[in-house]
Amino acid sequence: MSETLAALVTLFGITVLVLAYILQPLRGRWVDRSAASARPALQIQYERVLSILRDLETDWRTGKIPDEDYHELRRRYLEEGAALLRALQEGEETVDWKARVEAAVQARRAQLRRKGA
Secondary structure, three states: OHHHHHHHHHHHHHHHHHHHHHHHHHHHHHHHHHHHHHHHHHHHHHHHHHHHHHHHHHHHHOOOOOHHHHHHHHHHHHHHHHHHHHHHHHHHHHHHHHHHHHHHHHHHHHHHHHHHO
16 A cells, blocks of 8 residues: 555656646746737837827817917827837847846856866
């Protein structure tokens, strides 16, 4: 009985380790997908703000919007656009940061291999 239990526990442990090893690459992909899906949404919002600013400018030049309203709306949409642009640029920096870390890790591994060889 104890041999059967020991065999089952060992089999369970091996199964967990094998599954963890097999599923490890998927963990990184999920993170990258969430970051990648945020960028198009930010890009769409940024383009929407640019379109609104163009329309606002046209409406102001044709006299459809009073000066006070135009300046207030323009200021608000410029702030929103700047925030969206910063978020888009931070996303690019994150990608660059990941690439830099990967390059540093690869360089360090190569350096350690040369020392060990």
